[in-house]
Amino acid sequence: MKNEYFYKNPKTLLNKGTGFLSGYTHSLNPYTGCTFGCSYCYVRQLPVSTFRKEAWGTWVDIKNQAADILRKELRRAKSKGKVTIFMSSSTDPYQPIEYKEEVTRSLLEVMLEDPPDFLLVQTRSPLVRRDADLLLRLEDRVRVSMTIETDREDIRKHFTPDAPPIQARFKTLQLLKEAGVPAQATIAPILPSSEHFADKLWPLVNRVCIDDYFMGDGSGGRRTRSLNIGALYESLGLEDWYHPTAYKMVYERFLHVFPEEQLHMSKEGFLP
Ligand code: SF4
Numbered sequence: 568m569k570n571e572y573f574y575k576n577p578k579t580l581l582n583k584g585t586g587f588l589s590g591y592t593h594s595l596n597p598y599t600g601c602t603f604g605c606s607y608c609y610v611r612q613l614p615v616s617t618f619r620k621e622a623w624g625t626w627v628d629i630k631n632q633a634a635d636i637l638r639k640e641l642r643r644a645k646s647k648g649k650v651t652i653f654m655s656s657s658t659d660p661y662q663p664i665e666y667k668e669e670v671t672r673s674l675l676e677v678m679l680e681d682p683p684d685f686l687l688v689q690t691r692s693p694l695v696r697r698d699a700d701l702l703l704r705l706e707d708r709v710r711v712s713m714t715i716e717t718d719r720e721d722i723r724k725h726f727t728p729d730a731p732p733i734q735a736r737f738k739t740l741q742l743l744k745e746a747g748v749p750a751q752a753t754i755a756p757i758l759p760s761s762e763h764f765a766d767k768l769w770p771l772v773n774r775v776c777i778d779d780y781f782m783g784d785g786s787g788g789r790r791t792r793s794l795n796i797g798a799l800y801e802s803l804g805l806e807d808w809y810h811p812t813a814y815k816m817v818y819e820r821f822l823h824v825f826p827e828e829q830l831h832m833s834k835e836g837f838l839p
Pocket residue numbers: 601602603604605607608609610656657658659691
């Protein structure tokens with residue numbers, strides 16, 4: 568299906584950090600909508616999507632003048648106190664349209680002029696490495712959180728066929744490490760993975776965040792349950808992985824490779 572792109576003139580960009588993001592003062596979404604369209608993405612059930620006629624994953628609103636708006640908002644927010652930003656909570660800031668539009672890059676440029684106290688860049692896209700030059704200049708005020716829910720490409724294709732290949736995400740973590748950009752691997756939501764997953768990440772990161780549908784969707788798993796994700800697990804004969812205790816097995820496997828202090832669970836793993 569062909570994706571549709573719209574240009575919008577937002578009034579504001581920074582939103583208050585609430586709920587799962589209450590550890591942040593603000594969230595920041597350079598786009599509305601996301602063409603990665605992951606099967607388990609519960610944003611499709613939020614008002615931002617349900618009021619649209621197009622299906623989630625097939626449309627993106629591109630925010631005009633985003634840098635100018637952020638510049639003003641950031642100045643105002645910083646005058647009131649500490650500013651910690653989660654980018655992004657309901658879109659991927661490095662989805663394919665960012666190659667051309669560079670909205671996210673323009674926001675990073677603003678943040679270099681007037682740095683927030685902390686910025687978490689949440690993405691699953693190798694495009695983030697394009698901006699390593701800017702991220703590096705934010706020094707320890709930034710962390711890239713690279714979603715890598717599994718090391719199995721066959722599983723990735725079942726659950727997120729339009730998202731970047733797993734191997735490209737490993738490679739991106741390697742390049743970020745070589746560039747000196749702080750990064751973590753974010754296994755969220757946990758998908759069925761091999762027993763070698765931790766060994767593959769060990770040379771690349773010193774921080775891992777693990778989360779699942781039941782802890783991480785903000786509703787005890789209800790939101791993802793209503794997407795009927797369980798049926799996908801069943802069709803693959805992997806229903807054991809769709810369970811509130813499945814994360815324990817992954818955590819145990821990682822504990823054999825990573826020190827405990829490098830492993831973080833759910834909300835805590837995303838904190839500044
Ligand atoms: S990348 Fe994130 S925002 Fe985009 S569809 Fe997937 S889960 Fe949703």
